[in-house]
Amino acid sequence: MEQQKTNYGNWISLTLLRMLYGASAVLLLLFALSFVWPRLVAVTIVMGILAAAMLGMSVYMHVCRHEFSFEGGRLMAKFHDFLMEHLDWDGHGTLLDIGCGSAALSVRCAKEYPEAQVIGIDYWGFGWDYAKAQCERNAAIEGVGGRIRFEKGDASKLDFADETFDAAVSNFVFHEVKTQPDKHQVVREALRVVKKGGSFAFQDLFPKKQLFGDMEEFVAQLKAEGITEIHYIANVEQMVLIPGYMRAPWMMAEIGIIYGRK
Numbered sequence: 001m002e003q004q005k006t007n008y009g010n011w012i013s014l015t016l017l018r019m020l021y022g023a024s025a026v027l028l029l030l031f032a033l034s035f036v037w038p039r040l041v042a043v044t045i046v047m048g049i050l051a052a053a054m055l056g057m058s059v060y061m062h063v064c065r066h067e068f069s070f071e072g073g074r075l076m077a078k079f080h081d082f083l084m085e086h087l088d089w090d091g092h093g094t095l096l097d098i099g100c101g102s103a104a105l106s107v108r109c110a111k112e113y114p115e116a117q118v119i120g121i122d123y124w125g126f127g128w129d130y131a132k133a134q135c136e137r138n139a140a141i142e143g144v145g146g147r148i149r150f151e152k153g154d155a156s157k158l159d160f161a162d163e164t165f166d167a168a169v170s171n172f173v174f175h176e177v178k179t180q181p182d183k184h185q186v187v188r189e190a191l192r193v194v195k196k197g198g199s200f201a202f203q204d205l206f207p208k209k210q211l212f213g214d215m216e217e218f219v220a221q222l223k224a225e226g227i228t229e230i231h232y233i234a235n236v237e238q239m240v241l242i243p244g245y246m247r248a249p250w251m252m253a254e255i256g257i258i259y260g261r262k
Helices: 014-033 041-068 075-085 104-112 132-141 183-192 215-224
Strands: 093-098 116-122 148-152 165-171 194-204 229-233 256-261
Touching: 014 041, 041 075, 075 104, 075 165, 075 194, 093 104, 093 194, 104 116, 104 132, 104 148, 104 165, 116 132, 116 165, 132 148, 165 183, 183 194, 183 215, 215 229, 215 256
Parallel strands: 093 116, 093 165, 116 148, 165 194
Antiparallel strands: 194 256, 229 256
């Protein structure tokens, strides 16, 4: 009997790739037709440039998708490793994975902490190759299904009481939350459900000032509000082995992590 395989999806979805390759095909067709129509050299040149650019972007994103893949370059897993290295927790109690996606990080936490109970929440919207059933299947295949529960939820308004969890993690989720434009409040909401003295590690595009403002100032505010211990590391992309061609502003740049104890 064939062994079941996990499906953790990819940060670059198949939907996006199909759209890019589809647009490339249309532009290539128009470029070819420009030789048939009454010859307009300028149109042919423009179509050729557009078709080449779109095809180049499609191939670039395809290569990046392979690099992100758990079966390829494992870059997603490397970022999970970096986050876990900064979660100072003994593994006793409950952990919340905010924006669990396909459950890759949730499963990683369950394996790292065999005595812990893990809850993963996600919005599971259009445009991502993720779903609740997929999470449950992945956890079952990995042998940790009995210790993980998945729920649909909104990171801007978590459906949990104050100080519910002993630990919380989140990986590249806060900047995607559309229901709360103030990303500082998304971070505060994540911290709200962590018990006093509990551990947290959140990784995101924190150095992007247009999203998170001045993070050093924000961290100081959180300390003043009562967070016992909090650290901020900017430019994580310089510490994780990322191929040079992926360190572009539209791909893997301005990454940061905040971690500590509430």
